[in-house]
Amino acid sequence: MKKIEFSNVSLTYDDDGTVYNALNQMNFSVEQGEFVSIIGSSGCGKSSTLSILAGLREPTEGQYLIDGKVSHGTGRNRGVVFQHYSLFPWMRADENIAFGIKQAFPETTDKEAADIAKEYLEKVGLAGFGKKYPYQLSGGMQQRTAIARTLAMQPEILLLDEPFGAIDARNRILLQDLLLEVLGKEKEKKTIVFVTHDVDEAILLSDRILFMDKKRILEEFEVPFSRPRKREEIFQSRDYINLRQSLLSCFFSGIQEKIGGEEVVL
Numbered sequence: 001m002k003k004i005e006f007s008n009v010s011l012t013y014d015d016d017g018t019v020y021n022a023l024n025q026m027n028f029s030v031e032q033g034e035f036v037s038i039i040g041s042s043g044c045g046k047s048s049t050l051s052i053l054a055g056l057r058e059p060t061e062g063q064y065l066i067d068g069k070v071s072h073g074t075g076r077n078r079g080v081v082f083q084h085y086s087l088f089p090w091m092r093a094d095e096n097i098a099f100g101i102k103q104a105f106p107e108t109t110d111k112e113a114a115d116i117a118k119e120y121l122e123k124v125g126l127a128g129f130g131k132k133y134p135y136q137l138s139g140g141m142q143q144r145t146a147i148a149r150t151l152a153m154q155p156e157i158l159l160l161d162e163p164f165g166a167i168d169a170r171n172r173i174l175l176q177d178l179l180l181e182v183l184g185k186e187k188e189k190k191t192i193v194f195v196t197h198d199v200d201e202a203i204l205l206s207d208r209i210l211f212m213d214k215k216r217i218l219e220e221f222e223v224p225f226s227r228p229r230k231r232e233e234i235f236q237s238r239d240y241i242n243l244r245q246s247l248l249s250c251f252f253s254g255i256q257e258k259i260g261g262e263e264v265v266l
């Protein structure tokens, strides 16, 4: 069943009278429970796509459907994690999570919200860090907290906009593995749209990868690995090498046109 459907979505930004077309007649869909990554060069419109899906912007033309119904604005069925951790600096980690829970489920008591916050902190490997303020946590720990907050709000759809983009290489690996582990344990399988520049990250995490350029989806690739996944096994397989090569070719295929020359040496 289609959980998300983008139908001829265009988006223009009006920047003080200068109109810029960021998305052009974009079409794609995501199945219920599917993990889809969107990759593409900087400025191709990935974040704009996600902001429409999150309900933070409305398409200028076209529409998007969730569960078969045209959607507008934000909603409890969607949770977003951004690259910058977006925690409230004046709240402790557990309070940040409990606040999210109370926003999503206002009927929850303070005690229930605190218990759920504790449970989710444990899930992301931060048991014992609930009383810390964001400035007392590393970037990776802050992002774990942001992921815990979003998951604790129990969205059906998880939207992640380069969530590990600001994390160092070692912690990035730990967080990718953690995300796979945590998602694998959720009762309901989430539908996920994940924006990244990182080809390896997209292959490791996704069921399908959409390559974006020229303000729309240009190609899509099925990721042929079963779950649970082991990074070492995947990265040594022939399928991985072939898929990686195909994705990199997408990135480089327009490069002559972009830099304006015939003689490109890579």
Ligand SMILES: Nc1ncnc2c1ncn2[C@@H]1O[C@H](COP(=O)(O)OP(=O)(O)OP(=O)(O)O)[C@@H](O)[C@H]1O
Pocket (backbone or CB within 6 Å): 013, 014, 015, 020, 021, 022, 040, 041, 042, 043, 044, 045, 046, 047, 048, 049
């Ligand atoms: N608020 C805005 N006003 C005007 N133009 C914008 C605005 N936000 C984005 N754009 C432009 O729209 C285009 C798409 O931006 P978007 O952030 O969606 O790309 P992206 O693929 O996510 O880029 P990156 O990978 O660098 O984050 C870019 O050319 C950007 O400059």
